[in-house]
Amino acid sequence: MSDGPRVLVVDDELQIRRFLRIALEANGYRVYETDRGGEAVQEAARLRPDLVILDIGLPDMDGLEVLRRLREWTPTPVIMLSVRDADRDKVAALDAGADDYLTKPFSVDELLARLRVAQRHARPESAAAVFTQGDVVVDLSRRHVTKGGGEVKLTPTEYALLRLLIQHAGKVLTHRQILREVWGPEYMDETHYLRVYFGQLRQKLEDDPARPKLILTEAGVGYRLAA
Amino acid sequence: MNDEHRPDPDALLAAIQRQEAREERGRLKVFFGMAAGVGKTYTMLQAGHEAQAEGRDVVIGVVETHGRAETRELLEGLEQLPRLRLEYRGALLEEMDLDALLVRRPQLALVDELAHTNIPGARHAKRYQDVIELLGAGIDVYTTVNVQHFESRADAVHQITGITVQETVPDSILDLADAIELIDLTPEELRKRLSEGKVYTPERVELAARNFFRTGNLTALREMALRLTAEHVDHQLQDYMDIKRIAGPWKSAERLMVAVGPSPFSEKLIRWTRRMAYTMEASWLAATVETTTPLSADARQRLSRHLNLARDLGAEVVATAGDDVAKSLLRLAQQRNVTQIVVGKPQEAGWRKALRHPTLVDRIIDDSGDIDIYVVTGDEPAGRSTGRLTLPLLRERSPWQHYLWAALLIVAITLLDALLISRFPLISYLTVGLTDLLVVLIVAGRLGRGPALLAATLSAFSWNFLFIEPRFTLQITRAQDIVLFFLYFATALIAGNLAARLRSQERLARSHADRTTALYALAHERATAVDMDDVLRVAVTQIGMVFDAETAILPADGDKLAHRPHPGGTLAVDDKEYSVAVWAFENHKAAGRFTATLPLSSAHFIPLQTPDRTVGVLAIRSRSGARPSFEQEQLLEAFAGQIALSIERELLDEAAQRNAMHQESERLFTTLLNSISHELRTPIATITGAASSLLDPQLGEHAPTRTQLATDIQDAGNRLNRLVANLLDMSRLESGQLRPKLEWCDVGDVVGVAVEQLDHYLAGRSLTIDQAGDVPLVRLDFMLMEQVFVNLLDNACAYTPPGTPIAIAIGRRGRSVVITVTDHGPGLSAADRDHVFDKFYRSANAATGGTGLGLSICRGLVEAHGGTLTADNAPGAGARFTVRLPAGEAPPPVQEAAL
Structure with a gap:
């Protein structure tokens, strides 16, 4: 257990920290905690954690500010904790370099899934050339997409979107991040492009486009590819 | 109890109200005498000492010793309030300091000489008003007054003694009195006191003894004082019987009506009627009939003063309109169930009486039916003789420009006639006469009676001089022409008169219509206004227009008067004026200019009263600075009444709304609590129950149970989470955020x-x-x-x-x-x-x-x-x-x- 990934938990609520410690230690993580934003940056510099779980609302310093200070010197994955209705904060945090977020209350399963995705993306190894999820298979090297064995024809834009999601599989991408990557920075506010193209993608890739299991919508934030 | 013995409910209510008003008010004791020197002040001071000895807090508001030594001695030992010094026309004068007295708030205040007239600049015109305010503040008052000062007795005193009494108090002040102490002295005793120098200083004694203090005078005054006291006691007894429902000799409902006009004689009629009404215990009306004949400014003022006097004496003042005065009065009498009408005996010289058609009195008597008519003779009150004899045709004053115009028109038409006659010889002088007549009619219709008369005269003479043969002389030779000339003159006069009357009728109708329109507009606005702001804005504008005045409305703010007038007003109210407004507000009486209270103020302040309370004050300052006529005052009162009702309605609406909102929010709160507490408790109970089970060593060991319990906790948590989300959404929706x-x-x-x-x-x-x-x-x-x-x-x-x-x-x-x-x-x-x-x-x-x-x-x-x-x-x-x-x-x- 001593060589498990090190997690720094930054939250001012004792109960939350305790529950996170129990859950994380039970799953092989080494847990460090602090309740202050100011200390968090120092602790991160000292401990060099593999992951940071950061509450957006801290008493002494805005969680977003802590995130920015961390991002000045480390790419360590950061997962933000937030509450419902704070979608603006979530988007801001994601755009400022947070890797993912969790809305309180959340389950341990969700948390562990997010941590795994974040750790995976943090490793510099190149993504696999073939992505498989259910009966959907995407061969990135050949730009070839099949569903249930049959070939799926995608427009270049649809394919670009799918590839972007696959590169960040399991991780949330904000609208702005997607628009910047696929269309370019000057299209960052054209959210409706995404509604249209993800609608089309779902029609082509989902078993039941009305209840998507592959391309998930994060309300008010962005999209996530199930992983 | 049979019907004859049942007290009139109105009388009963009035008696109870008087009783109730008395309970909050201070008590008033009047020391009452027939003349100066009977010892009223002395007795009052003695009573003050007695009250103080009984442990009451007594302060002398004001006492005049008139240099009488025994009176002065009695001042010792009683707290005396310093007098207020006021400057008036360069002289420094002293008055009772009403405000200081109100602040000092003794239990009993001694205020000498009730009928005293205050110096302009003091709050009230008369001292009795000061006393009323003291009583209103709950302070008991002892005061002194002589019989000659009562309004209703002023005439009689004038008749007996030849002295015109200037300082009067309304009789109704006696109704306020809880006790009257008559200081009775025989005339001989009084004259003895006078000669001993106990009343006046020696140099004035002889003069006084010769004039006022004659035994005959004093006997008459004494009788008057005794009677007034007796009447008052009688009334108190009546009140008492009303309240206690003691069957007494209930009188039939007599109702008197006095016809009031601008004649100075009306004043006497009013006093006479008041006395009659009082002794008969009847209610009385003072009626005035507005005719198309316009009144001079002087007459209007007099009429207005008479009506105010009648109101002060307790009459209900009614105005009606109609050119037939007799008919209008009788119609009014019938409408108001009047049983007796009081009219003045016309004082006309014999020849005029003979010439005229039946007089007003004759006609009223002829058509009165069941109604009794009193015809009261009148004297010209001394020093008030107007001596003005005006021709009925000239009563309406036209400006001199109108006369000039009339003359110019006649000159012009005459020149035109001359020109026509010289060019067209066929045109006869008869045509000229008719053209002239037409011009006279136009002048009458346009410029009024006086100019018409002038035009008629001028044209008649120019016609005669220039056109009737022999021309260029005033002579007329043919008999037919003589008849023509006089017929012309008569026709011109009558036609002119008729046209002028038509014109003034039209004017009167228009001014009535204007008034009605203004009132209607306000009433309409009131009905359609969305809020108080609207109503006040319209009211201020309407009043400003109708009265050509600057106006402001100060609405009540809770129990106090708002410091700032409503922004729609045009009249600025400074601190000094504001204090007048506050006085009007607190005392529910008009104040300021043209009233007896704070008359030096530049504006007139009328409290906006509803039956229950005063909801604000209307301030008005006419641009012309003229005193409002009686009809204007009436209209203003009507306006004030309307505004008050609107404000009241708005206040009630607001209160009802607040109440409804309060109830609604209370209901919501209760429902929310009931609903939420249940919704919260269920998951909380699940969580606590499941958690304690997990802590139980036996249950906690069993893996499937543990899983079930944990799932329950999770579900309960989710449920709580959804509840919180809903509550947050709800509050955001409710708050409009x-x-x-x-x-x-x-x-x-x-x-x-x-x-x-x-x-x-x-x-x-x-x-x-x-x-x-x-x-x-x-x-x-x-x-x-x-x-x-x-x-x-x-x-x-x-x-x-x-x-x-x-x-x-x-x-x-x-x-x-x-x-x-x-x-x-x-x-x-x-x-x-x-x-x-x-x-x-x-x-x-x-x-x-x-x-x-x-x-x-x-x-x-x-x-x-x-x-x-x-x-x-x-x-x-x-x-x-x-x-x-x-x-x-x-x-x-x-x-x-x-x-």
């Missing part, structure tokens, strides 16, 4: 996310989502709309048996996107359909708990998007909820990425 963040969204996507959220909850049900192909993107707030569908689905699950299917359909209907959520449960009852969106409404077949907030929030959220949410039953299924979202706007075009 909710601003949807609209962006282009795919409704299907929103539904999908909602379904995903409730995945666990929906397990075991078949859920179909049917989305038509042509559904456009809609601008909406993704998260709020997601909440709508979460709630709708949550609701569908809660009210239908487990396992029944739920169907969602998304389609386009014209310019809307329509989403229906249909379940296969029992459906909505009629009551459900009406109330399902009401806050805290819970259907009768609700299986589990619930706040009754979910659907209400849904509707609020959908409406915040400009959409609608309705509920009905789907044929062949259960309840169906339909969300309609506007989709009129086409989404912007989408372009492929440049890759």
Whole structure:
């Protein structure tokens, strides 16, 4: 257990920290905690954690500010904790370099899934050339997409979107991040492009486009590819 | 009790009101005498000492010793308030310091000489008003007065002694008195005191003894004083009997009416009627008839003063209009059930009487029917003789310019006539006469009576001189021409007079119409005004227009008068004026200019009174600075009444609204508490119960049980989370803080996310989502709309048996996107359909708990998007909820990425 990934938990609520410690230690993580934003940056510099779980609302310093200070010197994955209705904060945090977020209350399963995705993306190894999820298979090297064995024809834009999601599989991408990557920075506010193209993608890739299991919508934030 | 013995309910009420008013008020004791020197002040001071000896707090407000030594000695030992020094026309004069006395607030104040007239600049014109204010403040007052100072006795005193009494008090002050002490002295004793120098200083003794203090005078005054006291005692007894319902000799309801006009003699009539009414215990009216004959400014003032006097003496003042005075008076008398009319005996010289048609009095007597008529003789009061004899034709004063115009017109027409006659010899002098007549008529109609008379005379003479043969002489030779000339003159006069009368009638009608219109406009505005602000604005403008005055309204602010006038006003109210307004407000009486209180103020302040309270003060300053006429005062009162009622109505509305809002919020609060406490307790109980079971070593060991308990905790937690979300949404909706963040969204996507959220909850049900192909993107707030569908689905699950299917359909209907959520449960009852969106409404077949907030929030959220949410039953299924979202706007075009 001593060589498990090190997690720094930054939250001012004792109960939350305790529950996170129990859950994380039970799953092989080494847990460090602090309740202050100011200390968090120092602790991160000292401990060099593999992951940071950061509450957006801290008493002494805005969680977003802590995130920015961390991002000045480390790419360590950061997962933000937030509450419902704070979608603006979530988007801001994601755009400022947070890797993912969790809305309180959340389950341990969700948390562990997010941590795994974040750790995976943090490793510099190149993504696999073939992505498989259910009966959907995407061969990135050949730009070839099949569903249930049959070939799926995608427009270049649809394919670009799918590839972007696959590169960040399991991780949330904000609208702005997607628009910047696929269309370019000057299209960052054209959210409706995404509604249209993800609608089309779902029609082509989902078993039941009305209840998507592959391309998930994060309300008010962005999209996530199930992983 | 049979009917004859039953007290008149009105009288009973009045008696009780007087009694009640007396209980809050200070008590008034009047030391009353027949003349100066009987020892009123002395007795009052003695009574003051006695009261002080009994332990009461006594202060002398003001006492005049008139240099009498025995009186001065009595001042010792009583606290005396310093007098107020006022400068008036360069002289420093002293008055009782009313304000200091009100601040000092003794239990008993001694105020000498009730009839005293205050110096201009003091708050009230008369000292008796000071006393009334003291009584109003709950301070008992002892005061002194002589019989000659009572309004109703002033005439009699004038007749007996030849002295005109200037300082008078209204008789009604005696009605305020709780006790009257008559200081009675025989005339001989008084004269003895006078000669001993106990009344006046030696140099004035002889003069006084010769004039006023003659035994004859004193005897008459004494009788008057005794009678006044007796009458008062009689009335007190009557009051007492009314209250105690002691059967007494109830008098029949006599009602007197006195005809009041501008004649100085009216004053006497009014006093006479008051005395009659008082002794008969009858109510009385003072009636005035407005005719088309305009009154001079002087006469108007006199009339107004007479009516005020009548009002002060307790009469109800009534004005009616009509050219036939006798008929109008009788009509009024019949309407008001008057039993006796008092009119003045006309004082006309014999020859005029002979010439005139039956006098007013004759006509009233002839047509009076059952009504008794008193004809009272009058004297010209001394020193008030007007001596003005005006020709009836000249009564309306036309400005001199009108006369000039009349003369010029006659000159012009005469020149024209001369020109015509010289050019066309066929035109005769008769034509000229008729043209002249026409001009006279025009002058009469346009310029009034006087100019018409002038025009008639001028034209008659110019006609004679220039056109009647022999021309250029005033002589007329032919008999026919002589007749013609006089006929012309008579016709011109009569026609002119008639035309002028028509004109003044028209004017009067117009001024009546103006008044009616103004009042109507205000009443109309009052009915349609949305708020108080509106009403006040209109009122201020209307009054300003009708009276040509600057006006302001100070509304009441709770129990106090607002410091700032309503912004619609045109009159600035400075601090000094404000204090006058406050006085009017607190004392419920008009104050300021043209009143007896604070008359030096530049504006007139009228309290806005409703039957229950004073709701503000109307301030008015006429631009001309003229005293308002009686009719203007009446109109102003009508306005004030209207405004007061409007304000009252608004205040009541506001209070009712506040009350309703308060009740509603209280009801909401209670319902919320009831609903929430249940909703909170259930999951909390689950969590605590499950957690304590987990802590139990035996139960905690068993793995399946542990899992079950943990799942229960999780479910309860989720339920709490949804509750909190709903509460937050509710409060945002209620507070109006909710601003949807609209962006282009795919409704299907929103539904999908909602379904995903409730995945666990929906397990075991078949859920179909049917989305038509042509559904456009809609601008909406993704998260709020997601909440709508979460709630709708949550609701569908809660009210239908487990396992029944739920169907969602998304389609386009014209310019809307329509989403229906249909379940296969029992459906909505009629009551459900009406109330399902009401806050805290819970259907009768609700299986589990619930706040009754979910659907209400849904509707609020959908409406915040400009959409609608309705509920009905789907044929062949259960309840169906339909969300309609506007989709009129086409989404912007989408372009492929440049890759």
